[in-house]
Amino acid sequence: MSSSRRPTARRSRAAVLDSSDDDPIGRSGPKAYHRSRSGCFTCRLRRKKCDETRPFCQSCATYALKCVYRPPQWWATNEQRGGQRERIKGRIRQTKVMEKNCSLREYVNKIKALCEEDPATSSFGISQAMLPEPNPFAISAQGPYQRSASIPGALIGLPIEPKPEPPALPAPIIPFDINIGSGQQMFLNNNPLQNNLALSEFGTMNLAMPTPPLASNEWFANNYNPLQPFDPINLQGGFAYPNRSLSTCLQTMMPVEEKDRHLVEHFLDNFMLLIFPIVDAHQAGPARIREVFGLMQNNRAFFHCCLSVGAIHLKSSMGMEDQMDHDIMQHRYDAMSQLCRHLNKKSGYMQVIDASLALILFHCSLGEPDDYLPDVPWTSHFQGVSHLVKKLNHAPSQFNVSLIAWIDIIAATMEGATPLFSHTYRTKHLSGHTSGLQQLMGCDDRVMYLISEITCLESLRLEGLVDDMAILSHVTALTRQLDWTEPVDPRLEVPFTSGGAVVPERLTKIITALYRIAARLYLYSLLPSVDYNDLAITTWLDTMVEILKYIPAGSSGFDRCLVWPLFIAGALASPFSNFRRVLTERVVALGYLGKLGSFGKMYRVLKEVWRESGGLVPPTGDEDDSHDAAEDPDFPINTDGLIITWQLEDPPQEPERTEVPELRQVHWRDVMKRNKWNFLLL
Known part of the structure; x- marks a missing residue:
């Protein structure tokens, strides 16, 4: 009996020695560490080590993968995990291929070289602008x-x-x-x-x-480019949205690949209704639609920008995880490649300006506060626009003049610098x-x-x-x-007729x-x-609250056109100001649109400002309210996708002491710098 037990004891000791190799301090092997149960789910699916950096771990950031620390939808079944694993492999392959092409990096470098170029060597002089x-x-x-x-x-x-x-x-x-x-x-x-x-x-x-x-x-x-005849639009009565969609009109004007057709349709039939609400209020569509259609026909960089934005909006509106990431990045890189070709040839500057302004404006209308996909910052795009405008042999279109002025002024307030x-x-x-x-x-x-x-004045003061x-x-x-x-006449009226x-x-x-x-x-x-x-500040904030009553909350209102004034007011609102509550209610009324674009980024910054100032952040009843808890390393995360049952402690016998939080003034620009937020809040 003793001899039969001896091999078993040896095997158990050998198993103990082999298991010690899994220790990260021990020898290197196929498993040189104990995999953490609090790492992101993407790394767990890939069976990779996670450094647990929030909000994006280093492994996910390297390959532009979505880093999630809460159980995602695809974690529920093995079949869904397998499908997600294949999508991740495809994204990694795409990222490596695009890194070899260096489209994003090449474009940024060309913009830097353009900014350093001596104006005397420009191909066009400002004096050559011969328009009226x-x-x-x-x-x-x-x-x-x-x-x-x-x-x-x-x-x-x-x-x-x-x-x-x-x-x-x-x-x-x-x-x-x-x-x-x-x-x-x-x-x-x-x-x-x-x-x-x-x-x-x-x-x-x-x-x-x-x-x-x-x-x-x-x-x-x-407009810089004459457009072809445009029959589907009735110039007298505007575009007949109920009778025919914009996407069906485009099909008669330009060929679109079948794999991209759903992105074009979504961009035209859904996103186009969001980007120019004030323009739509002033005129019933034809001029704006003709402008966009003409650019999509004649400007490939603009076309790919539209497809990328269509994929982003489809992802956001449908609540998708990362199924659209491949399409988003493919068209984003294609747009950058087209811009690089124009800059290499030192021609087509008007097309570069149009596409760059679209990249800035569309991202401000739709981009998410925590976008994990690689992109060119808006500052690089606008630097290129500001320098290319000086190289034109004619003036830009009036629409571009307005858009450049809008971006320039608001961008200067973001950076505390003088407008260009x-x-x-x-x-x-x-x-x-x-x-x-x-x-x-x-x-x-x-x-x-x-x-x-x-x-x-602020620039001089700083x-x-x-x-x-x-x-x-x-x-x-x-x-x-x-x-x-x-x-x-200071009287204000509701901006709608009885017919809507x-x-x-x-x-x-x-x-x-x-x-x-x-x-x-x-x-x-x-x-x-x-x-x-x-x-004075509290009175102005109260007045702003009263004025907001003239604009209905929700998607039928115009809150997304008021990002900058709401941001400035919210940044100066004290913890006891009624403005915080009113703004939060309007954010909730917007639904998913309240999380997108400059509006979502604006509220994200304000929540952090309010949190650091010591005041309470009004809850929106959304997952984002538990953002801090999710980023806490000690926050319990369910690794099996099951519901966590919280056990509440017994209330203390002694009466609770309500601690008054220490209130302090926090400047919003300092908060953005600490969080490395480079937002343009248009």
Whole structure:
């Protein structure tokens, strides 16, 4: 008996020694570690080691795979896991092939080389722009904004003659200078300061009244490429959406491969209804549709951009995991390859501009806050656009002028820098010329020009080129200019007729009012030692809440057009402000659209700002509310896809002590830098 037991004991000891090889400290072998049960499910499916970095582990980030730490849908059965494993293998093969082509990296490098190129060697000069109106961006092409003036240029146009007081608003706004004062004194933290800088030093030229907005038929009149006859659209009555879809019209105009047909159809029939709501309100479709169809026909980079966006929207709207990732990346790389070809040939710059602007705008309309797929940042796209505009031998289309101005001004507020074409906006503001911004995004051009000037002032402040007294003077002057944009009739009306049709004049008046308040908040935040509980800030936020009541919440409203004003207001809203609750309710009303594009990114940043400031974040009843718990390494994760049963502890016998959270002011830009968020919140 003893002899028969001895081999068994030897085998058991050998098994113990063999199992020690699985220890990561031991010898290398087929299994050199104990696989973690808290790693991401993608690594578990691939049987790879996971470093458990949140939100993306290194292994998933290397191959642009979706990294999930909660049980995904495909984890339920072995059959679903097998299908997901094959999709992951295909994505890895695609990533390796595309890395060899280096389309994304090559495009970024070419943009950098373009930015470093000497303007004297450009193939086209700005003076060659021979269209009836000179190149609207030629003014600032000679160099960056000159900071030697040390004051924003909009102060030159400070109105001297007093403006008649308009009637009171339904929800009255406290005058901006409540803590700044007027006349000979200004106030800093309620302490009087002597006003040593007379506003008359900034100039004596009266502000020119702006010219009337361009008619809707003028706005698209300057397209760079003539389009072919377009029969499916009735130019008198607009496009008949109920009778015929946009995708069926495109089939008669250009051939589309069968494998891409569903992406084209989804882009035209679904996404096209989301990207230009203000343009749609001003005109019933034909000009916009003709423009997009023409670009899809004649610009392959734009075409692949549309297909990639169609795949993204299909993935988001249908709640897919990563089934569309292959199509998204394939067309994204194809678009970049087409752009690289144009840059290599040093021709087709207008096509590069059109495609680059589409890549920026579409991603702002649809991109997710945590996009794990590789992409070119919007900053690179816009750098290329800003430099290529100076190389054109003619002016861009009016639509592109409006889009570039919109991106430039909002991008400058994101980075705290001077807009690239700030001098152009300053000149247009003083001469009363519009850029078509009101027809594109709903805000009066004059207010957008003043936001550009406020950004110039912030840039000077961040660089230490102005002291506190100068900031106070500039804030006072810019405040008066914002007052100058107030309408004579401040009454607001619901922007819909009794039949449900949108009244564009009412809508743009509401949007302009919200942008104007956001501009005041943005300007006020530049004051030294600003307090978010200040009476002026709380009153403006309450007024914004009242104005939002004119716009219905949900997908039938226009909240996705108000990303920037909602963001500025939310960033300055104290934990006790009613604005936080109202904004959260409107996010919930949007459904899945509230998670996409700039709107979803805006709310993501605001939640982090509110969390770091010590206040409570209003719950939305969504999975994202448990984001912090999911990123906690100690958070229990179900490895088998089963429901976790939480065991609540018995309540303490002693009465609970409610701890008041420590409240502090957190700047949203610091939060974005810490989280490495490079968002453009259009």
